[in-house]
Amino acid sequence: MGSLEYPTLPETLYFDRGNVGRGRPIMQGDVFKVDGADVMVLTHPCTMRGVDGVGLRKKLSACPVNQRERRIEKGDWTRSFKAMPLPNLRGEGADWQADLFDLGGIEADALDLRNRTASLSDYGIFVLQQRMIVTLTRYVADLGQLRDVNQKVLLEIELATDYIDALLELHGQGDRHEGAKFTAFQGWLDSPLSNSGDETSPTRRKLLGAANLHATLRREMGSSLKDL
Amino acid sequence: MTVETITAPTSTATVEESAVFASVTQTSSAAVLDTTAFRKRAAGLRDEVSLVQKDVQDLHGESTARDLARRTQDRLNSGVPSLLNELNGIRGMSWADIARLAGVSVGAVRKWRTGGDASGASRTALAQLAAFMDLLQELAVDDPAQWMESPLPLSTGYSIRPFDIYLEGHHLGVLDIAAQRSSAEQILDECDPDWRVNRRSEAVVELGPDGHPLLVQVHEE
Numbered sequence: 001m002g003s004l005e006y007p008t009l010p011e012t013l014y015f016d017r018g019n020v021g022r023g024r025p026i027m028q029g030d031v032f033k034v035d036g037a038d039v040m041v042l043t044h045p046c047t048m049r050g051v052d053g054v055g056l057r058k059k060l061s062a063c064p065v066n067q068r069e070r071r072i073e074k075g076d077w078t079r080s081f082k083a084m085p086l087p088n089l090r091g092e093g094a095d096w097q098a099d100l101f102d103l104g105g106i107e108a109d110a111l112d113l114r115n116r117t118a119s120l121s122d123y124g125i126f127v128l129q130q131r132m133i134v135t136l137t138r139y140v141a142d143l144g145q146l147r148d149v150n151q152k153v154l155l156e157i158e159l160a161t162d163y164i165d166a167l168l169e170l171h172g173q174g175d176r177h178e179g180a181k182f183t184a185f186q187g188w189l190d191s192p193l194s195n196s197g198d199e200t201s202p203t204r205r206k207l208l209g210a211a212n213l214h215a216t217l218r219r220e221m222g223s224s225l226k227d228l
Numbered sequence: 229m230t231v232e233t234i235t236a237p238t239s240t241a242t243v244e245e246s247a248v249f250a251s252v253t254q255t256s257s258a259a260v261l262d263t264t265a266f267r268k269r270a271a272g273l274r275d276e277v278s279l280v281q282k283d284v285q286d287l288h289g290e291s292t293a294r295d296l297a298r299r300t301q302d303r304l305n306s307g308v309p310s311l312l313n314e315l316n317g318i319r320g321m322s323w324a325d326i327a328r329l330a331g332v333s334v335g336a337v338r339k340w341r342t343g344g345d346a347s348g349a350s351r352t353a354l355a356q357l358a359a360f361m362d363l364l365q366e367l368a369v370d371d372p373a374q375w376m377e378s379p380l381p382l383s384t385g386y387s388i389r390p391f392d393i394y395l396e397g398h399h400l401g402v403l404d405i406a407a408q409r410s411s412a413e414q415i416l417d418e419c420d421p422d423w424r425v426n427r428r429s430e431a432v433v434e435l436g437p438d439g440h441p442l443l444v445q446v447h448e449e
Contacts, residue, residue, distance in 0.1 A: 003426070009331045011331060011332050011333055011336075012327060012328050012331060012332070012333065013333075014333040014334070014335070015333060015334040015335055016333055016334065016335025016336075016338075017333065017335070020335070021335065021338070046438075046440045119335075121324055121327060121328070121333060121334045122322070122324035122334075123324065123328055141429075141431070141443070142387070142427070142428075142429030142431070144379075144386070144387030144388060144389075144392070144427065144429065145387050145429040145431050145432075145433065145443055146443070147387065148379065148387050148433045148441070148443075149433045149441045149442065149443045150441075152440070152441060153440070154324070155322070158322060158323060158324070165338075211378065212374060212378060213374075214320070214322070214374065214377065215319065215320030215321070215371055215373040215374035215377070216320060216371075216374070217320075218316060218317075218320040218321070218322065218373075219317070219318065219319070219320040222313075222316065222317030222318065222320075223317075225317075
């Protein structure tokens with residue numbers, strides 16, 4: 001059985017901090033400023049959206065994010081688990097933490113991409129999930145297994161970020177959740193590979209489920225972006 | 229030593245044939261009877277081969293390390309945006325893995341695509357990764373990026389990728405796995421003797437009722 005992860009390079013926990021790019025769809029682990037307070041979204045990406053895969057559910061799980069009185073130490077990672085430490089969250093040196101035991105809900109309408117202050121990397125999300133699981137169940141999940149079970153949805157978000165970023169460069173900003181651009185990405189995902197030459201070939205979305213084709217899909221995105 | 233079937237000469241054999249037969253059978257008989265000497269000779273040869281094998285292994289390792297270093301130096305001539313385009317756009321590596329290797333946030337790496345400031349250490353890490361991918365390709369790994377992120381063929385309960393071992397600095401070990409000179413278990417034993425305990429998970433990934441993957445506890449029978 002493994003132990004709680006201790007990130008030796010805290011920087012790698014984050015996708016971005018400060019002005020997080022609007023291209024990245026709202027994700028588990030995102031930190032937002034809402035009515036003057038900081039909150040972290042905890043809902044899993046597989047369950048945070050409706051059937052169209054774009055619109056957020058009315059309400060999401062969240063917890064408060066607070067500045068710590070003392071700096072994060074190794075023991076806060078390995079021996080304590082009611083919080084997700086967020087080292088140097090604002091890039092000013094102070095450490096923060098998401099208080100996982102203080103679970104609550106938040107209206108999706110309250111979340112605005114302009115007010116997103118941090119987003120976790122894939123690795124950061126696995127660490128968060130491990131800590132959420134142990135806080136609620138006292139079971140220590142293995143990070144490798146968390147990666148395996150989440151890789152499909154995380155690849156979708158990675159590809160969406162690339163696609164929406166490209167659309168932002170072309171067309172500028174859209175609504176608070178960049179819904180139109182995310183919908184356009186879903187259209188790309190629901191099309192077959194560009195060199196398949198056959199409309200009945202499996203869609204890119206179908207290939208998301210094939211772990212041995214993830215590099216292929218990234219190359220496909222790299223190619224598609226040149227044609228946008 | 230070749231063992232031949234010796235046929236005794238017939239009564240019509242020549243003197244010469246009889247003499248040859250006598251000398252060969254006497255030598256073969258002596259060798260067979262002297263099994264202790266034979267065993268010692270074989271043991272000595274085995275020890276010599278073992279020492280030579282270790283020397284050759286060390287030589288191969290050193291030459292590979294130098295080759296990788298030289299290729300990394302060559303790759304440093306490419307700018308960071310070009311390296312990133314190759315690693316993600318052409319090879320298909322994930323931004324998450326690239327950022328993890330460079331020791332920075334994904335956002336920082338994505339900003340480097342348009343010319344942001346990468347440290348010398350990060351530039352070297354990216355150049356070395358690009359050079360490493362070339363080496364994998366030369367080892368007939370068809371899709372190096374996919375291979376690096378796919379779990380190794382270990383027994384149930386372990387999810388370790390070649391990239392994970394690479395991230396821990398065991399580059400040559402990863403190449404040995406790719407070249408099938410060593411098994412994944414052998415390399416992991418060298419890198420982390422306690423991996424069987426520390427990296428074991430009690431769960432496997434299955435398809436959930438909602439069509440999405442699910443982690444399910446393994447029950448030992």
